[in-house]
Amino acid sequence: MQLIKSNLFNNFSNLTHALTTRHGGVSQKPYDSLNLAWHVGDDAQLVEINHKLLSEELGYDKNSLIHMKQIHSNLVHVVIEEDDFFTPRSCDALITNKKNTPLMVMVADCSPLLFYDDVQKVIAVAHAGRAGAFKNIVKNVVDCFVNEFACEPQNLYVTVGASIGVCCYEVGQEVYDEACAIGLEYTVRKKENRYYLDVTKILQSQLLECGVKKENLEISDECTSCKNESYFSYRKSGVTGRFAGLLMIK
Numbered sequence: 001m002q003l004i005k006s007n008l009f010n011n012f013s014n015l016t017h018a019l020t021t022r023h024g025g026v027s028q029k030p031y032d033s034l035n036l037a038w039h040v041g042d043d044a045q046l047v048e049i050n051h052k053l054l055s056e057e058l059g060y061d062k063n064s065l066i067h068m069k070q071i072h073s074n075l076v077h078v079v080i081e082e083d084d085f086f087t088p089r090s091c092d093a094l095i096t097n098k099k100n101t102p103l104m105v106m107v108a109d110c111s112p113l114l115f116y117d118d119v120q121k122v123i124a125v126a127h128a129g130r131a132g133a134f135k136n137i138v139k140n141v142v143d144c145f146v147n148e149f150a151c152e153p154q155n156l157y158v159t160v161g162a163s164i165g166v167c168c169y170e171v172g173q174e175v176y177d178e179a180c181a182i183g184l185e186y187t188v189r190k191k192e193n194r195y196y197l198d199v200t201k202i203l204q205s206q207l208l209e210c211g212v213k214k215e216n217l218e219i220s221d222e223c224t225s226c227k228n229e230s231y232f233s234y235r236k237s238g239v240t241g242r243f244a245g246l247l248m249i250k
């Protein structure tokens, strides 16, 4: 199984984390092979096996995993006792201080974000594409660390996995107009009358604005569409699987 580890998060021996790639699972084309999402048309039994394989590789109980029904919102859910593997909440971020409770975000072009506060021992994962970035889900996650868990933003470590790059994320005039209206014009690149959006740049500035230290931030520069052999890309392939970011306190 090909997993990507964060240099930042590798420093914490009490954490289990990974960013998955499309390699190492059992799903067939066009979900080959480590598709972790059920809603994309893949055989549910194969998705289940992929989850089993990942849990064995990383050493957690498959059914202890908390994932989400992601809806391109800025909603953050604080994990409670009733949450389980089989009934994911509709939200785009999860946060917890519970041990042995792996959190997962699934993506194919959107950004997977992993957060950790080593002082209060709190983790979060978040899903942010254009919509989540425009709605500033990052701020809601950081606010939740502060308000619900008494964390300080300068103690947060954040890693952001591969997403569609400004090289490949062409957007229409209406998205450009919307970006301008909320002060994000600087994140749109214009080339031959076409517009390209840099979501990663938005997330980075939002994280810094929230008080996350630059040296505690690690952002992948890999583009899921350019590197479609490693990652699922919705823009590139249409019907495809989802890879994931996973984080757990041991």
Ligand SMILES: [Zn+2]
Pocket: 164, 165, 166, 167, 168, 169, 223, 224, 225, 226, 227
């Ligand atoms: Zn690209």
